[in-house]
Amino acid sequence: MKIIRYLLLIVACAILQAGIFPYLKVYGAGPDLLLVMGGISHFLFVWPVSLFLSIFAGVLKDVLSLSGFGLHTGLFVAWSFCVRYLNRHIAIETDRLRVGVMAIILVLNAVITGSISVLRGTAIPWPRFLSMIAVQTLYSLLLLPNVIRFSRMSLTLSWKIRLPMFSFRKNNES
Amino acid sequence: MNLQLSKRKKRVAWIILIWLGAWAVFDFSQPLTRTLFLHALKHPFLLVRGIRREAGALFFFHHYYQEYQRLERENGLLQQQVLALEENRRENNRLRVLLSLKDASEGRMIASKVIAHPLDTWSSGIIIDRGSARGIKVGMPVVTYRGLAGRVMETVSGASKIMLISDPNLGVSSMVERSRQEGLITGTLGGYLTMKYLPQGADIEVGDTIITSGLNGKYPKGILIGKVIELGTEFSGLSRYAVVEPAVNLSNIEEVLVVSQ
Structure with missing residues (x-):
């Protein structure tokens, strides 16, 4: 059930990233919510499940991208293995450490995708290249705590809604 | 030692085999995956688009009201001009028939709504709600009522991906309307375009209008691209370039027309 909720959250993020954030860009760059x-699926789920969720997010990003199919899926899988490798050596338990790991992933992902784009022949001026990497990373990091909070909240959310009126009666009876 | 080494080799071989298999399956299922996901996401995208538009209408109500009044005045003036132009068109058609010229009729246009933007940072594009089911094919030019917007890059039955002219990977053969000086328009991922490969003595000035030249047959001739706002010399010193402000507001396109003929 939690996996389905998280999959729906990934789809919602894709819709937000493709439908809303293009209108809220800063210096031509938006956040990479997918x-x-x-990335944070590794801190919320166990290994094979988080890999599957990463692949799903990567496929979704590939479907909604103009670049070659498979690039983002491949990178997301690579980040999965990297986080797993890191987690074996360092315990990534605190939120600060998680944000740090995500910051490294965000920077490296932007540098790799940007470099691939440049190697394919896209002429991007250096100042623009660097500013877009910086803005995209900072924008994503700014949203990261809220995304983590919302993901945790929706994963622990109970479908049974207790109305205060009934709980009041129950208290009175007791 | 040898046993451990062979075990490790076997493991690596298995990983490579699984990776290659996964890659083959992934590549094979690519069209199906794209069609499935784009079909499934089309309606949520339309819903988000509607919500965003309504929220924008409420938020910018005063601005839109002023804009409406200005457009109403402009509409009155344009209607008079349309009548005059209609007369000219009829006269032009009569003269064409007389001269037995091939009728360069306007292409069939497919109107589409912009439902989303692609997710990659290093390209510039849009996703529209019409696809191959409506006759859209890869390579067709895309325009708005203001001018050239881009080109169809991918299409499934119910949606298409468009690469905008602000993408550095898209080159449009163009020319200066006044002097017929030719060049190549490319994007910069920013708000402006660059017209490259202009010779040192090129007849081009700030304020000149840039249109498509129709040279390689990919875009019809005469579609408005934008206006020159700055001129410069390339780093090599061999040629000049012009910075062009696009006629279409590429960061806020709502509807487009796909030229299908």
């Missing part, structure tokens, strides 16, 4: 969702 990478954030793929």
Whole structure:
């Protein structure tokens, strides 16, 4: 059930990233919510499940991208293995450490995708290249705590809604 | 030692085999995955688009009201001009028939709504709600009522991906309307375009209008691209370039027309 909820959250993030954030860009760059969702799945789920969720986020990003199919899925899988490798050596338990790991992933992902784009022949001026990497990373990091909070909240959310009126009666009876 | 080494080799071989298999399955299922996901996401995208538009209408109500009044005045003036132009068109058609010229009729236009934007940072594009089911094919030019917007890059039955002219990967053969000086328009991922490969003595000035030249047959001739706002010389010193402000507001496109003929 939690996996389905998280999959729906990934889809919601894709819709937000493609439908809303293009209108809220800063210096031509927006946040990479799908990478954030793929990344934080490692802190919320166990290994094979988080890999599957990362692949799903990567496929979704590939479907909604203009670049070659498979690039983002491949990168998301690579980040999965990297986080797993890191987690074996360092216990990534605190939120600060998690934000740090995500910051490294966000920067590296932006640098790799940008470099691939440049190597394919896209002429991007250096100042623009660097500013877009910086803005995208900072924008994603700014949203990261809220995304983590919302993901945790929706994963622990109970479908049974207790109305205060009934609980009041119950208290009176007791 | 040898046993451990062979075990490790076997493990690596298995990983490579699984990876290659996964890659083959992934590549094979690519069209199906794209069609499935784009079909499934089309309606949520339309819903988000509607909500965003309504929220924008409420938020910018005063601005839109002023804009409406200005457009109403402009509409009155344009209607008079349309009548005059209609007369000219009829006269032009009569003269064409007389001269037995091939009728360069306007292409069939497919109107589409912009439902989303692609997710990659290093390209510039849009996703529209019409696809191959409506006759849209890869390579078709895309325009708005203001001018050239881009080109169809991918299409499934119910949606298409468009690469905008602000993408550095898209080159449009163009020319200066006044002097017929030719060049190549490319994007910069920013708000402006660059017209490259202009010779040192090129007849081009700030304020000149840039249109498509129709040279390689990919875009019809005469579609408005934008206006020159700055001129410069390339780093090599061999040629000049012009910075062009696009006629279409590429960061806020709502509807487009796909030219299908």
